[in-house]
Amino acid sequence: MNAKHTFVNLFLKRSSKQECHIVLSRWNTYYEALSEKHKKTFVVRTLLFLNTTDFDSKEGFELTLEMKLVISSAFVQITFGLKQDVLRIFNTIFVTPTSYKYASRDVFFNGDVNTVTKRVNLSWPAVEKGFIITNDGLNIAIHEFAHCLIIENTKRSRLSKNINQNDLNQWKDIATKKLPLIREGKYKIFRNYGGTNLMELFATTLETFFEQPHEFYSYAPTFYRTTAKVLKQDPRNGKNPK
Known part of the structure; x- marks a missing residue:
């Protein structure tokens, strides 16, 4: 645990950390595989994200603390090897009880990052499914937070970027060559939408x-x-991914 998270930990209630641990143990297989040392850091980062993010939901839909913790854990998971531990631009998360659509588009969404409202929108059933089925390469919370990570990184100055630019450029070089293959369904590890x-x-x-x-x-x-180099972690090493 770095100095910042050690400091944050001093202000977190033991009961809050225990409740977070119970929820994450039930929902997040990445968390469950971590060493006890990393679990403590993950809990602190999850509660930090929760407490610095504005969660909202559609009127009449109860957004529980458990739901918020599950959603928060997705961001912590993808940034666990990075310094970034909160969202500064997209720090409002709006959760809906079903898929949704915009008035201007006749398409239903399970999630999106709205750069106009600076809001992350997520359908809870899709989020839930992503954490229940954990081996199909589909997790809407991870997907949308990945967008946030890239967009926020581009807004930072060269010296304050959370992702090493050389590592990201190397990733882009490889990805650019893969795009047409994925689009045509010839790169089977990813779905065509990628x-x-x-x-x-x-x-x-x-x-x-x-x-x-x-x-x-x-x-x-x-x-x-x-990809592991960009995120500074390797989830194949469950107990110690970073």
Whole structure:
């Protein structure tokens, strides 16, 4: 636990940390695999994210603390090897009881990052499914937070970026070559949607990286290692991924 999280830990109630631990043990297989030392850090980071994020929901839909902790854990999971532990631009998360659509588009969404409202929108049933089925490379919370991570990183100055630019450029070089193959369904480790553009491929890659790390590595070891380098962690090492 770094100095910042050690300091934050001083202000967290033992009961809050215990409740968080119970929820994460029930819902998050990444957390459950961690060493006890890393679990303590993960809990602190989850509660820090929870307490610095504005959660809201559709009127009439009860957004429970358990739901908030599950959603928060997805962000902590993808950033566990990075310094970034909160969202500064997209720090409002709106949760809906079903899939939703915008008035201007006749398409239903399970999640999106709205750059106009600076809000992350998530359908709870989709979030829930992502944490119940943990080996299909589909997790909407991880997917949308991956978008947030990239967008917020681009807004930072060169010296304050949370992702090493050389590592990210190396990832982009490989990903650009994979895009047409994925789009055509010829790169089986990712679903075709990942071939839409680099932004969607990054999000789809992170879903596969965390839900199917061994399969990803076996299928594309160089691409896997490059992704691990960007995120500064390797989920194949369950107890000590970073």
